[in-house]
Amino acid sequence: MLKKLFGLTASFAALVGLPAGAWAQTAKDADPAIWVVKDADTTIYLFGTVHVLKPGLSWFDEGVKAAFDKSDEVVLEMIEPDAATMQGVIIKAGLSMTGPGLSEKLPKESLPALAVAAKDLGMPESALERFEPWLAAMMSAMAPLSKYC
Structure with missing residues (x-):
C-alpha cells in the first residue's frame, strides 16, 4: 500500500x-493565454501556464516569443x-x-x-x-x- x-x-x-515545453518541437499550436497590462511607462505580460500538456502541442509560439523578447525581466511562479x-x-x-x-x-x-x-x-x-x-x-x-x- x-x-x-x-x-x-x-x-x-x-x-x-x-x-510545459519539454514535449514536441514541431507540433500543433497550443495558443497559450497571454494578458497585457500597461500604463504610461510599463508593460507587463501575464502568461498562463499549464504544467502537463498533451504530447504534440507547441506552446512557444511567435506571440510568446515576442513577449519574452520584449521583456527586461522574467518572473516565474516557482523554481x-x-x-x-x-x-x-x-x-x-x-x-x-x-x-x-x-x-x-x-x-x-x-x-x-x-x-x-x-x-x-x-x-x-x-x-x-x-x-x-x-x-x-x-x-x-x-x-x-x-x-x-
Missing part, C-alpha cells in the same frame, strides 16, 4: 515538475526542486497521520466521488484516509494525464 502511495506521489511530483525534494514536500504537507481522516473532512455528498477517485487511482478508499483533501483532489485530477507522460 505504502509502495503504491509513494509511486503515485512520485508520479504526481514528476507531472508537476515537467516543463522547481528536484523530484525527490518535491516528493518529500508533498508527503509532508499532503499526509496527515493524526486527526480526522479524509472521509470525515469532506462533505457527505462528496463521499461517492471519493470512492470513484480511489478506484481511478487503483487504491482502496482506506488508502486515501490520511490524505489532505487537496492532495486527494490533485492526484485524482492528475491520474488521467499520466497516460500522456
Whole structure:
C-alpha cells in the first residue's frame, strides 16, 4: 500500500515538475493565454501556464516569443526542486497521520466521488484516509494525464 502511495506521489511530483515545453518541437499550436497590462511607462505580460500538456502541442509560439523578447525581466511562479525534494514536500504537507481522516473532512455528498477517485487511482478508499483533501483532489485530477507522460 505504502509502495503504491509513494509511486503515485512520485508520479504526481514528476507531472508537476515537467516543463510545459519539454514535449514536441514541431507540433500543433497550443495558443497559450497571454494578458497585457500597461500604463504610461510599463508593460507587463501575464502568461498562463499549464504544467502537463498533451504530447504534440507547441506552446512557444511567435506571440510568446515576442513577449519574452520584449521583456527586461522574467518572473516565474516557482523554481522547481528536484523530484525527490518535491516528493518529500508533498508527503509532508499532503499526509496527515493524526486527526480526522479524509472521509470525515469532506462533505457527505462528496463521499461517492471519493470512492470513484480511489478506484481511478487503483487504491482502496482506506488508502486515501490520511490524505489532505487537496492532495486527494490533485492526484485524482492528475491520474488521467499520466497516460500522456
